[in-house]
Amino acid sequence: MTGERCKVEKNGSIIKKMTEILIKEDFIKDVNLKKHDRSRYIITRILNPPLVDTPNHYSDVFYYDYATPHFCLIGEFKTIFNFHYEEVYRIISTNTHELDEIIYVIIDHKLYLFVQKINTHQLNSWLKLLSEKISSHFDVPFYFGVGPVSQSLTTANQSFEYASNALQWNKVNEEKPYLHFSDLDLGLLLTSIDKKRISLIKNKILQSIPSKEYEELKKILLTYGEMNKSINRSAEKLYIHKNSFQYKLNKITQYTGLNPKVLNDYVYLYIAFLLEDLA
CATH class of the missing domain: 3.30.70.2730 (Alpha-Beta Plaits)
Known part of the structure; x- marks a missing residue:
């Protein structure tokens, strides 16, 4: 400059x-x-x-x-x-x-x-x-x-x-x-399961649930457990009629052969849905 x-x-x-x-x-x-x-x-x-x-x-x-x-x-x-x-x-x-x-x-x-x-x-x-x-x-x-x-x-x-x-x-x-x-x-326990085993468990229990109904039925089951398996309280939380909630529970049984009202069956279903998210 x-x-x-x-x-x-x-x-x-x-x-x-x-x-x-x-x-x-x-x-x-x-x-x-x-x-x-x-x-x-x-x-x-x-x-x-x-x-x-x-x-x-x-x-x-x-x-x-x-x-x-x-x-x-x-x-x-x-x-x-x-x-x-x-x-x-x-x-x-x-x-x-x-x-x-x-x-x-x-x-x-x-x-x-x-x-x-x-x-x-x-x-x-x-x-x-x-x-x-x-x-x-x-x-x-x-x-x-x-x-x-x-x-x-x-x-x-x-x-x-x-x-x-x-x-x-x-x-x-x-x-x-x-x-x-x-x-x-x-x-x-669940995060320690091998991914291949997760896939096996998930497919064995949940594979028959139609994809279009999967998220709804998952929400039904998880809410049912959260509300201590009370159909009335679960239906109230999801703002649906108790008969509709019962119908959805029956759909889960229809697709999987497991009854959410039976403790052992509920545990199987609960774990399978959680593992689905971990897959």
Whole structure:
């Protein structure tokens, strides 16, 4: 830039500031990129651990100490859709100021977080906040599953598996902002069943129900159990006549050969419908 100083100094100052801003933005992008690369490496290493773990559990290119107590978390939207990962990252990065180091990355639509241990109340409050922020931004419910505390590469791998079980059950049955693996009851059993076996059980019991009636009859059965097998209360909750409700129960028996009024038969049907959601 040439010219008299008094005429060009102001423009030069503006250009200088703009250049500084561009350099700073480029630096921040570079830092964030390296941060995500580091997070992806660490979490991928946990999910695919080496066959032989080192005694101290932290010798890798980033020298990360996996022996430090961590919570292993997985988050996912209720329904799968294409979204901008950067928006989720932004929400997390602007709501982690009270936490120590947190590692997170999205892999196949699932958000994996490796968080140095904090007290459970603080963790729950933070997850509730994140769930609300992400759900509100995308207008789709977002849930978390929480695994047990890990203190090694091997236990972190197991904890992420348990977090996946908790998330799976949370999405289909609880629908809470977060669910700890330690709080699973029936879900502990059902989420441990192999997918091929789930398909076998589901097909054996439910395959004769017409697809157009499936959701309605499922709702009938689950409501019947929720209302402690009271036809009157179940009908009231669904705003239908009790005779209509009874008719729907009979339809379930007609299609499956199992009578929801019989305890054992109800249990078979209940589990089969829940497994359908887990398939």
